[in-house]
Each structure stands twice: as structure tokens, then as C-alpha cells.
Amino acid sequence: MNNNRHMALSGHRIEIDYIVTGDEKQAREKMAHISVEQTIEFPADLVSQQWIKEEIVGRLEQVTPMADGRFAARVSYAAEVAGGELGQLLNLIYGNISLVPGVEVNDVQLPSALLNNFFGPRFGMAGLRSLLGVAERPLLCTALKPMGLGAQELGQMAYRFARGGIDIIKDDHGLADQPFCPFHDRVARASEAVAKANTETGKRCLYAPMVSGPDDSVWERIRFAKSMGAGALVVAPGLAGFDLMARIASSPEIDLPLLAHPSFLGGPLVARPRGISHGLLLGTLMRLAGADCTIFPSFGGRFSFTPDECTEIAYACRRPLGHIKAIFPGPAGGMSVERAAELTDFYGRDVVLLVGGDLHRRSPDLTANALDLLRSVL
Amino acid sequence: MNNNRHMALSGHRIEIDYIVTGDEKQAREKMAHISVEQTIEFPADLVSQQWIKEEIVGRLEQVTPMADGRFAARVSYAAEVAGGELGQLLNLIYGNISLVPGVEVNDVQLPSALLNNFFGPRFGMAGLRSLLGVAERPLLCTALKPMGLGAQELGQMAYRFARGGIDIIKDDHGLADQPFCPFHDRVARASEAVAKANTETGKRCLYAPMVSGPDDSVWERIRFAKSMGAGALVVAPGLAGFDLMARIASSPEIDLPLLAHPSFLGGPLVARPRGISHGLLLGTLMRLAGADCTIFPSFGGRFSFTPDECTEIAYACRRPLGHIKAIFPGPAGGMSVERAAELTDFYGRDVVLLVGGDLHRRSPDLTANALDLLRSVL
Numbered sequence: 229m230n231n232n233r234h235m236a237l238s239g240h241r242i243e244i245d246y247i248v249t250g251d252e253k254q255a256r257e258k259m260a261h262i263s264v265e266q267t268i269e270f271p272a273d274l275v276s277q278q279w280i281k282e283e284i285v286g287r288l289e290q291v292t293p294m295a296d297g298r299f300a301a302r303v304s305y306a307a308e309v310a311g312g313e314l315g316q317l318l319n320l321i322y323g324n325i326s327l328v329p330g331v332e333v334n335d336v337q338l339p340s341a342l343l344n345n346f347f348g349p350r351f352g353m354a355g356l357r358s359l360l361g362v363a364e365r366p367l368l369c370t371a372l373k374p375m376g377l378g379a380q381e382l383g384q385m386a387y388r389f390a391r392g393g394i395d396i397i398k399d400d401h402g403l404a405d406q407p408f409c410p411f412h413d414r415v416a417r418a419s420e421a422v423a424k425a426n427t428e429t430g431k432r433c434l435y436a437p438m439v440s441g442p443d444d445s446v447w448e449r450i451r452f453a454k455s456m457g458a459g460a461l462v463v464a465p466g467l468a469g470f471d472l473m474a475r476i477a478s479s480p481e482i483d484l485p486l487l488a489h490p491s492f493l494g495g496p497l498v499a500r501p502r503g504i505s506h507g508l509l510l511g512t513l514m515r516l517a518g519a520d521c522t523i524f525p526s527f528g529g530r531f532s533f534t535p536d537e538c539t540e541i542a543y544a545c546r547r548p549l550g551h552i553k554a555i556f557p558g559p560a561g562g563m564s565v566e567r568a569a570e571l572t573d574f575y576g577r578d579v580v581l582l583v584g585g586d587l588h589r590r591s592p593d594l595t596a597n598a599l600d601l602l603r604s605v606l
Numbered sequence: 607m608n609n610n611r612h613m614a615l616s617g618h619r620i621e622i623d624y625i626v627t628g629d630e631k632q633a634r635e636k637m638a639h640i641s642v643e644q645t646i647e648f649p650a651d652l653v654s655q656q657w658i659k660e661e662i663v664g665r666l667e668q669v670t671p672m673a674d675g676r677f678a679a680r681v682s683y684a685a686e687v688a689g690g691e692l693g694q695l696l697n698l699i700y701g702n703i704s705l706v707p708g709v710e711v712n713d714v715q716l717p718s719a720l721l722n723n724f725f726g727p728r729f730g731m732a733g734l735r736s737l738l739g740v741a742e743r744p745l746l747c748t749a750l751k752p753m754g755l756g757a758q759e760l761g762q763m764a765y766r767f768a769r770g771g772i773d774i775i776k777d778d779h780g781l782a783d784q785p786f787c788p789f790h791d792r793v794a795r796a797s798e799a800v801a802k803a804n805t806e807t808g809k810r811c812l813y814a815p816m817v818s819g820p821d822d823s824v825w826e827r828i829r830f831a832k833s834m835g836a837g838a839l840v841v842a843p844g845l846a847g848f849d850l851m852a853r854i855a856s857s858p859e860i861d862l863p864l865l866a867h868p869s870f871l872g873g874p875l876v877a878r879p880r881g882i883s884h885g886l887l888l889g890t891l892m893r894l895a896g897a898d899c900t901i902f903p904s905f906g907g908r909f910s911f912t913p914d915e916c917t918e919i920a921y922a923c924r925r926p927l928g929h930i931k932a933i934f935p936g937p938a939g940g941m942s943v944e945r946a947a948e949l950t951d952f953y954g955r956d957v958v959l960l961v962g963g964d965l966h967r968r969s970p971d972l973t974a975n976a977l978d979l980l981r982s983v984l
Contacts (some may be wrong), residue, residue, distance in 0.1 A: 375648075
């Protein structure tokens with residue numbers, strides 16, 4: 229199988245688009261450095277093998293001046309450099325380059341021969357809509373919080389939100405296995421609460437616990453969540469690893485949609501200039517690694533992403549990417565019921581709207597507040 | 607066991623030091639935001655439970671003006687928030703805050719009750735020196751490269767370096783399982799080459815393959831490397847996950863020292879202002895997650911870290927950290943034989959000097975070049 233995988237890559241190229249600062253000469257020098265740094269990491273003049281120089285070292289395809297004075301550069305790499313593995317592909321895209329200032333990794337074009345090695349999201353937009361039985365409107369998501377509440381209280385909260393028509397009720401990403409709210413208690417209570425609400429409403433609300441944990445705990449927790457009837461999972465690949473998320477996504481035993489959380493990954497995005505584009509990191513890479521929805525802090529909330537940066541993520545979620553399914557952008561981080569219509573206009577109806585605190589602020593009746601949110605997107 | 611872990615945390619605080627931009631009022635507002643964002647992620651005015659407000663939300667301990675006009679702030683968090691797990695501790699330290707511009711997470715003080723949950727590095731400085739039988743001098747490391755060479759060629763290269771007295775011969779971090787150099791072939795060839803050299807020299811050079819891979823491949827590869835006689839492993843926790851590295855470190859079955867590579871993690875470090883300090887990310891967190899040596903691009907090479915940033919990493923490697931062993935800083939990224947003495951002066955003798963390309967540039971005789979390096983540190 230390895231041989232087949234390897235042979236299929238032969239002759240294909242991975243194209244990576246960079247944006248670099250400096251004048252054209254500096255930009256070209258930087259690109260020469262990058263094309264070596266991301267591959268052979270070796271003095272190019274000491275390489276005697278012609279095929280390594282020609283095929284392994286990245287090939288500068290073009291350098292184009294941009295309106296803002298920076299330069300757009302495209303470098304192509306032999307698909308074999310990634311070897312058909314996600315980890316090494318991430319290494320090629322943003323490995324050592326993450327350590328080089330003044331370079332943004334902007335986008336990537338991957339040949340089908342390489343994409344065929346990746347399972348991607350199990351459900352994608354269509355699959356998740358089908359699971360939920362929601363054909364057209366934006367999907368609604370909220371989070372169980374604040375941290376500090378017990379499993380019983382969070383279960384009751386989940387019940388109220390599920391009664392109000394929320395589609396996906398996720399753990400806040402800071403909920404792990406703390407003494408005040410142990411993982412197994414919380415997942416049992418919230419799963420049974422959502423199941424009860426679903427029986428009453430006839431809907432198919434999904435509860436999505438945050439799965440993390442040391443050693444083999446993470447798999448034990450995932451299997452426990454599955455056995456309790458959790459309908460989805462939240463994973464933070466910046467903490468847990470992109471390969472772990474991909475492995476969960478591709479597991480027929482688990483067979484659950486995944487919400488990806490950007491924890492630990494924001495550094496290069498809030499830097500100026502940024503180190504990697506929002507669309508590539510939180511869109512394309514999350515999608516390749518199996519997320520069915522990528523959660524990110526939307527413009528207009530508590531964080532600083534711009535509308536353009538958010539558009540980039542949404543675009544990367546849905547544009548063609550070989551056989552890899554389109555996924556939902558999940559704008560979050562201070563969204564509100566009032567802004568649901570505006571956000572739907574902005575992102576389109578294929579979106580997961582994550583409204584947290586505002587569903588508590590409107591009134592003490594969480595079910596009524598959730599129904600307000602639902603009405604605002606019908 | 608969970609109950610014991612949880613009870614032991616009660617009453618202890620995690621202290622995190624931040625550096626924030628703006629005037630004092632803005633700094634205080636930003637800190638109020640952070641202490642909520644990293645814990646309850648919920649409108650603080652809507653929290654009715656006094657104990658959540660007092661114990662779960664971070665507590666601003668002090669705000670101090672710095673000479674450069676920024677403010678140093680210390681926030682303490684209940685140790686229970688981390689729940690005794692590495693992933694959630696990383697989440698607390700640099701989760702959502704990674705998405706907030708203008709804040710640097712500078713340092714952390716962890717109570718022993720929390721540290722006791724972490725295995726840390728299996729060997730540490732003393733253990734690695736003992737494995738190698740090298741009591742005092744700097745340890746010498748090089749990398750098998752350039753990418754594109756086959757297993758046979760890299761094996762021969764490893765043999766020559768081992769004959770020349772290199773202590774640790776690692777895979778370049780871009781070597782995964784590519785068609786031109788499959789993992790198993792490479793590890794078999796390099797392991798046997800280093801074993802042969804050790805028999806001839808009487809030394810104990812360690813070969814350290816880069817371990818990565820999808821699904822369960824990574825564990826299969828780790829076990830294969832162990833069975834072939836590999837003496838250490840290279841892990842990139844930014845790609846593979848910090849928990850995976852911690853799990854390898856704590857495995858009695860594997861029982862090998864780990865070199866941590868910073869791939870994918872550089873974004874917040876090269877940003878200005880940076881998002882997290884070099885010492886915290888590449889020193890303390892790598893150490894907590896079980897690295898015996900943390901590789902980083904040193905000043906004066908192909909990258910941009912400053913001497914101060916490198917000093918920070920080295921300091922974080924060796925300062926007291928509960929029962930967690932001190933580890934080696936591994937300056938790399940364009941080091942040379944000529945600079946070995948200077949680097950030893952700078953970092954001290956408890957260092958792993960990683961010299962790559964320069965060991966090829968000096969002459970075609972790799973063994974002689976390695977011996978030059980060895981002589982320069984005796």
C-alpha cells in the first residue's frame with residue numbers, strides 16, 4: 229500500500245503561495261532560503277545529486293509585486309516531499325517557516341494524488357445537515373459554561389438549550405476533567421439531558437463534549453462519549469495534534485462529526501504581518517485534518533479577526549478541495565442573537581452560528597432565548 | 607486516583623505572568639478580559655455563583671509598569687482549572703489568549719501539587735549524560751540530510767559521524783516516510799550503522815529517528831525504532847501534539863530520550879510583540895511535556911532569535927521546576943564548528959550543540975569534520 233501511495237505521487241507538485249516583505253531582490257533571496265529550509269535544510273551548493281536540487285528543493289515558480297509593496301511568490305514542491313502524510317504536509321507548509329519573520333504562508337494547492345491520502349471530514353456540510361435534519365437554515369450552536377458549574381447544572385442547561393432548538397450544544401473548550409466537573413459525569417448528564425429533550429421535541433440536537441486528555445485517556449473519553457450517545461465531539465488540534473483529529477474523523481467506530489477549536493493556534497494569525505493566513509490554517513488545514521466545522525473568533529466579537537480574515541476562513545471551508553468534503557465555518561467569540569441575521573448575510577446560510585454568553589444575557593429563560601435565536605434565522 | 611489528584615490541587619494557585627501593551631487603564635482592562643477568557647469565557651456580570659467569581663476566574667495579582675512602557679501583569683488561577691492535565695494546562699496558559707493581539711504570555715509558576723501530575727523528561731541532563739557516558743563537555747549532535755538521500759546513503763553518513771565522535775545523530779525533521787527514504791529502511795540502516803561504529807569506537811552514540819505518522823503508525827514506528835536499537839527519538843509536538851510527546855516520555859516500554867523540534871510553533875515567537883515567550887514555549891512547556899533536549903534556532907544562524915531569547919530558553923531548561931528534571935538546550939539552525947567555543951561560552955557546557963550543514967562544508971571527510979567539532983569542545 230505504501231508503494232502504491234508513493235508511486236501515485238510521482239510527478240505531481242504541491243504549490244505553496246507566500247507573501248514576503250522587502251524589495252524584489254530581498255523577496256527572491258527570502259524565497260530561495262525558504263525553498264531550501266522547507267525541504268533539504270542543507271547548503272544548496274553542497275548538494276551533488278542533480279535530482280535533489282531539481283526535484284526535492286522547492287522550485288520558485290513566480291514572484292509578483294503586490295499593491296501593498298510586498299511580493300507574492302509561488303513555490304512548488306514535489307508531492308513526494310509530503311510523502312502522503314498529514315504531519316509531514318503540515319511540516320512542509322508551516323514547519324520551519326513558522327520560525328521565519330516577514331513571511332506569510334498564504335495558500336496551498338494540493339494535487340489530487342496527494343489529497344487522496346487524506347480522509348478529511350467524515351460528514352462535511354451535507355452530512356452534518358442530514359444528521360440534524362436541517363436542510364437550509366444556518367445551524368445553531370452554543371456552549372456549556374461557565375467553567376465551575378457541575379455536571380448536573382450543565383446537564384440542565386443542555387436540556388434547556390435543546391428544548392429551544394439549538395442544533396449543537398458543545399462543551400466550552402476549557403472543560404476537561406476538572407474536580408468541579410469530571411468528564412464522565414458531565415458527558416453522562418449532558419448526553420441524557422439532550423436525549424430527553426430530543427424525545428420531547430422530535431428534533432436531533434447533538435451534544436458535543438470537548439475531548440482531551442493524557443495518555444490513552446483521550447480515546448477512553450471518546451469511546452465513553454460515543455457510548456453515552458454524544459452526537460459530536462470538540463477537538464483542539466493545536467493542543468491534541470492534527471493527526472489525532474484526523475484519526476478520530478476517519479474512525480468508523482467513532483463515526484461522529486467534529487468541531488475544531490483554534491486554541492493554541494492564534495499566534496501567527498494575530499501577528500502583523502501574520503505568519504500563515506486565516507484561510508489556510510483555520511480553513512484548509514482544519515478541513516484536511518477532518519473537522520466538519522471550524523470554530524473561530526468572528527469579527528465584531530471579543531477578538532480581533534477582520535471581516536476579510538473571516539471571509540477567507542469561510543471560503544476555504546467550502547471551495548473545491550479534491551474529494552475532501554466542504555465544511556461549516558463556525559463564527560464565535562462574542563456573537564449575539566441580534567447579530568444572527570447580519571452574520572447569516574455575511575457568511576451565508578451554510579454556517580454554524582455559535583452564540584454563547586448572549587443566550588444567558590437576554591433573560592433567565594434559556595429555552596426562550598434559544599427560540600429567539602432560532603426564530604431569527606428561519 | 608482522580609480523586610486524589612483533584613484533592614491535592616485544592617487551594618493551590620497557578621501564576622501566569624503577562625506583558626501587555628497600552629496605558630495602565632488599557633492594560634488593566636485587557637487583563638480583566640484575559641482572566642475571564644482563559645477560564646469561564648462568560649459575561650462575568652452574569653455569574654451568580656460567588657465561588658466561580660472568586661475561585662475559577664483568574665485573579666489579577668499585580669500590574670507593574672515596565673521600562674519599555676508596557677505593563678507586566680500577574681494573574682493567578684486555581685490549580686483545579688488545569689485539572690492536573692497537560693492539555694488543559696496548555697489551554698489555560700496559551701489557549702484563547704493565543705488569539706488576542708498585544709499580549710505576551712511571559713512565564714508561569716506552577717505549584718508542586720500540579721507539577722506532581724506530570725512525568726516530565728525521563729532522562730533529563732544527568733540521565734542523558736549518563737546514557738552517553740559524557741560527564742562534562744557539551745554534547746554534539748548532527749542531522750542526517752539532505753532530504754532526498756536514500757536509507758543506505760544516510761546510514762553511511764551516520765556511520766561516518768558516529769566514528770567522528772558525534773553523540774547524537776538525528777534525522778532531519780523533514781524525514782518522514784517518503785518514497786525516496788522509507789522510515790523503516792532508514793531507521794534500520796542508520797541504527798545498524800551507528801551500532802557498528804559504537805562497537806568500533808567503544809562509544810555510545812545515539813541515533814534519533816524523527817517519529818511522526820498518521821493513525822497508529824507513529825506508535826508502530828516508535829516501537830520499530832526501539833526494536834532496531836535507536837537510542838533516542840525526535841518529536842515535533844507542534845505537529846504531533848504535546849500529549850503524544852509526554853506519553854512517549856513516560857512510557858517504560860520505550861524508555862528513550864526525546865529531542866523536541868519546534869516545527870509549526872514559531873508564529874507567536876517571531877511576532878512583534880511576541881505572543882508567548884521563547885523561554886515558556888520552547889523551554890518550560892517542552893520540558894513539562896517530556897523533552898530531554900529542546901532544539902531551537904540559535905542567534906547567529908539562519909534564523910532570527912536574539913541572544914536574549916536564546917538565553918531565556920536555556921534558563922527555562924535548567925531552572926528549578928519541582929521534580930521535573932533539567933534538560934538540555936539544543937541550539938541549532940546554522941551553527942558551525944568555528945562557533946562551537948563561542949556557543950559553549952554563551953550557553954555553558956550543559957548544552958547539545960547541533961551542527962548540520964557545516965559538518966559537510968569543511969571537507970568531504972565527515973569523520974574528520976566531526977572530530978574537528980569534538981576537539982573544539984574538549
